Amino acid sequence: MVTLAPAALERVRSYLVAEPDKAGLRFGVRRTGCSGWGYHIEMADAAAPGDRDFAQDGVHVLVDADSLPLVDGTEIDFIKQGLNEQFVFRNPNVKGECGCGESFTTDAERA
Template identity: 75%
Template structure:
């Protein structure tokens, strides 16, 4: 599978990378957080580290660490604007449930544990 960027996210990430051309790309992953278990982490990657997987989408490198990859593989990252609010949103086929506030998600593997 792969990690992909919807057009609005692609445009936003390209603008971030244009402002910081020394960055290796977009770093995308997860961390334990919230009431459900996993929260998304997104930012610019300083470098590609050992064990990282790099996906390319329209010339943008998306860097994912080995621990996060099984939880986010297949995700489409989008970017939404609503009035003054802007945020990245994630269409993750691995996510099987979310907490009420939308801050974290669970997978089938979490339910089995």
């Protein structure tokens, strides 16, 4: 399961109002950085075959089958600090992060 904290839910809703043809938020991981996995997030045109759809208050979060074991249980939040705004991820599967914060690792069995 992937959930959106209230601030993230409202942020994604604002994107969907601006782009009503989008199906929801696509969330997953890609190989990147020095630790191995980096988050990938974008507005989705449509669900793809094999996607899991986690609907929350009418907002859909689409996760591909390959990413799901690495992000299952993640809560996505949206924070504002001064002039900076960003999505943050509370992922219980993370076992380590690189020094620059660009990527993360999980247990070998899950990767």
